[in-house]
Amino acid sequence: MKILVPIAKVPDTTAKITFIENNTKFNPDGVTFIMNPTDEWYALVRAIELKEKQGGEVVVIHVGLADSEQIIRKALAIGADKAVRVDADPTDAYFVAAQIANHAKTENYDLIIAGKETIDYNSYEVGGMIAELLDLPCVALVQKLDIENGVATIKREIEGGTETVEVKLPMVVCAQKELAEARIPNMKGIMGARSKPLAVVAADATEKLTVVANYSLPEKAKECKYVSPDNVAELVRLLHEEAKVI
Amino acid sequence: MAVLSFVEVSEGKIKKASVEAAYYGSKVAEGLGTDSIALVLGAASADDLATLGQVGVKKVLHANDARFNNFDSKAFAKAVSEAANTTGANMVVLSFNQNGKLLAPRLSVRLKAAYVPGAVELPVFNGATAVVKKNVFSGKAAAHYQLNTEKKVIAVNPNSLSPVRGNGVATVEAFSPAVNDADFSSVVKGTDKITGTIPLSEAELVVSAGRGLKGPENWGMIDELAKDMGAATACSRAVADVDWRPHHEHVGQTGLTIRPNLYIAVGISGAIQHLAGVNGSKVIVVINTDPEAPFFKAADYGIVGDAFQVMPKFIEEYKKFKSAH
Numbered sequence A: 001m002k003i004l005v006p007i008a009k010v011p012d013t014t015a016k017i018t019f020i021e022n023n024t025k026f027n028p029d030g031v032t033f034i035m036n037p038t039d040e041w042y043a044l045v046r047a048i049e050l051k052e053k054q055g056g057e058v059v060v061i062h063v064g065l066a067d068s069e070q071i072i073r074k075a076l077a078i079g080a081d082k083a084v085r086v087d088a089d090p091t092d093a094y095f096v097a098a099q100i101a102n103h104a105k106t107e108n109y110d111l112i113i114a115g116k117e118t119i120d121y122n123s124y125e126v127g128g129m130i131a132e133l134l135d136l137p138c139v140a141l142v143q144k145l146d147i148e149n150g151v152a153t154i155k156r157e158i159e160g161g162t163e164t165v166e167v168k169l170p171m172v173v174c175a176q177k178e179l180a181e182a183r184i185p186n187m188k189g190i191m192g193a194r195s196k197p198l199a200v201v202a203a204d205a206t207e208k209l210t211v212v213a214n215y216s217l218p219e220k221a222k223e224c225k226y227v228s229p230d231n232v233a234e235l236v237r238l239l240h241e242e243a244k245v246i
Numbered sequence B: 001m002a003v004l005s006f007v008e009v010s011e012g013k014i015k016k017a018s019v020e021a022a023y024y025g026s027k028v029a030e031g032l033g034t035d036s037i038a039l040v041l042g043a044a045s046a047d048d049l050a051t052l053g054q055v056g057v058k059k060v061l062h063a064n065d066a067r068f069n070n071f072d073s074k075a076f077a078k079a080v081s082e083a084a085n086t087t088g089a090n091m092v093v094l095s096f097n098q099n100g101k102l103l104a105p106r107l108s109v110r111l112k113a114a115y116v117p118g119a120v121e122l123p124v125f126n127g128a129t130a131v132v133k134k135n136v137f138s139g140k141a142a143a144h145y146q147l148n149t150e151k152k153v154i155a156v157n158p159n160s161l162s163p164v165r166g167n168g169v170a171t172v173e174a175f176s177p178a179v180n181d182a183d184f185s186s187v188v189k190g191t192d193k194i195t196g197t198i199p200l201s202e203a204e205l206v207v208s209a210g211r212g213l214k215g216p217e218n219w220g221m222i223d224e225l226a227k228d229m230g231a232a233t234a235c236s237r238a239v240a241d242v243d244w245r246p247h248h249e250h251v252g253q254t255g256l257t258i259r260p261n262l263y264i265a266v267g268i269s270g271a272i273q274h275l276a277g278v279n280g281s282k283v284i285v286v287i288n289t290d291p292e293a294p295f296f297k298a299a300d301y302g303i304v305g306d307a308f309q310v311m312p313k314f315i316e317e318y319k320k321f322k323s324a325h
């Protein structure tokens, strides 16, 4: 089985969020970047588990600039066999998906496992776009994935529960929590990662569909109105009369 | 020109999140001086579909075809794009719910349309360009997406706007998209619904608790208030990790993201990873013994106090309120 795992780079969740250039750009100053948690903990680990069971190869692909090397090496240390970096600034989901789809077109992957969303833009779009570009089936919010005889059995989240579906490979899967248990790279993995192949390829010319005009921060910090623990009736009154939520 | 909203039905019933999307579509259509059209795939009664007129939909295209009773992203994307093309819709609106999160990006590619995942407000038009607000960085900031393409796709964050209902009645027209059996790629083997409770992702009111409750045996008061209010229950990851509560209830960065009208947090410290899943809530109430708990900074109303004393009073006062209203 040949599996492709697209991995994204995101600011650490505890990072302070500020913007520069008239609020048109995210300010990376002093921010630590990490591999997108869903990609690292679930998509990548499940891909490695499937390979360990059935043989094959796990390739990670990342669209990003040279400063992403560290997260790519981490993916190799966790257990991916090789990596591809498309050398471009990933500013638009369609652009990113098109780069990944173009790579996948010539490589005949049985399975592509993306994360459901990145934790910066929370946009849930790249996986579905790759699938549409390749005209492949896709299932998202996947919590369980098993493959047997070229058929994937998948448990996905639906409103108020889960649904189990079967899909014939090749396909795209968008992973979420419960799909696997996060792995921490060990010394052997870290050493081995240094000699695994990392190909850097130029980006294909592709249009961008969406631009961010600018960013804004919440207008002002919320002002908490305190109610005495001896006067809970007042809280109920406020929720009804002032907040109008009950 | 028209605005097309994609409306999902589940077991023949229109999903609440889709009513919001249809309302959003009607508002945009109204602003542009064009028609609001809805597309429904799968079995549903024409009488039910006509009620979409209440949120401004003029016409419902209905593919009453059992193959669409289960969601299949590839086949649905094909059908919705065809409807957009035949109605000449330049904008497609759908919910940013479980299915919408996958269907919308596929539509964006098929229609070569700029796409906003999770709009929280109506678009602002400037000629053919639309700017739409969406939350980013787990709600710590907003991005204003600029959509320059002729066709546009907007997925609306659930609970972002409350539909105002009028007494319109939509006409319902049969629609047969050119979708082959081969376009349906997934076979549904079964579903597992968490029954008896309100699905957390759709709930308007949520009562949530964390480690401050000391043990799973103390959740009775959370369940009771939730039941009285018709609210769903949620929890912090810390208590799901130790199996005091099921994992599907855990909200935050690694759990569900929710945007209810009211989120009541009892004995939860308000770690940034927890807030990531709830700070889009309209109103937040925090009950915590520690006046320094970070959650108070994100709260609209706070009670510094012991949950074991405050909750019984809260339940009592709510019961009084309910019998009076």
Ligand SMILES: Cc1cc2nc3c(=O)[nH]c(=O)nc-3n(C[C@H](O)[C@H](O)[C@H](O)COP(=O)(O)OP(=O)(O)OC[C@H]3O[C@@H](n4cnc5c(N)ncnc54)[C@H](O)[C@@H]3O)c2cc1C
Binding pocket: B209, B210, B211, B212, B213, B235, B236, B237, B238, B239, B250, B251, B252, B253, B254, B255, B266, B267, B268, B269, B270, B271, B272, B273, B274, B277, B287, B288, B289, B290, B293, B305, B306, B307, B308
């Ligand atoms: C990468 C990562 C991802 C994470 N993802 C998530 C996530 O998705 N969701 C999530 O929730 N957490 C997540 N966490 C964990 C998070 O950082 C916190 O540890 C967790 O939310 C704490 O849960 P808690 O508030 O229930 O417990 P605590 O932090 O222990 O807080 C308990 C609170 O209860 C109060 N209290 C104590 N007794 C009482 C009483 N009698 N009455 C009222 N209040 C009382 C205390 O003052 C305290 O504020 C994540 C952490 C990491 C590192």
Ligand SMILES: Nc1ncnc2c1ncn2[C@@H]1O[C@H](COP(=O)(O)O)[C@@H](O)[C@H]1O
Binding pocket: A005, A006, A007, A008, A009, A036, A038, A039, A043, A061, A062, A063, A064, A090, A093, A096, A113, A114, A115, A116, A117, A118, A121, A122, A123, A124, A125, A126, A127
């Ligand atoms: N720059 C990128 N390079 C490679 N994969 C990416 C990139 N951005 C997003 N992805 C993949 O797409 C998934 C969804 O991201 P998004 O649509 O941005 O929320 C992520 O979990 C990754 O698997």
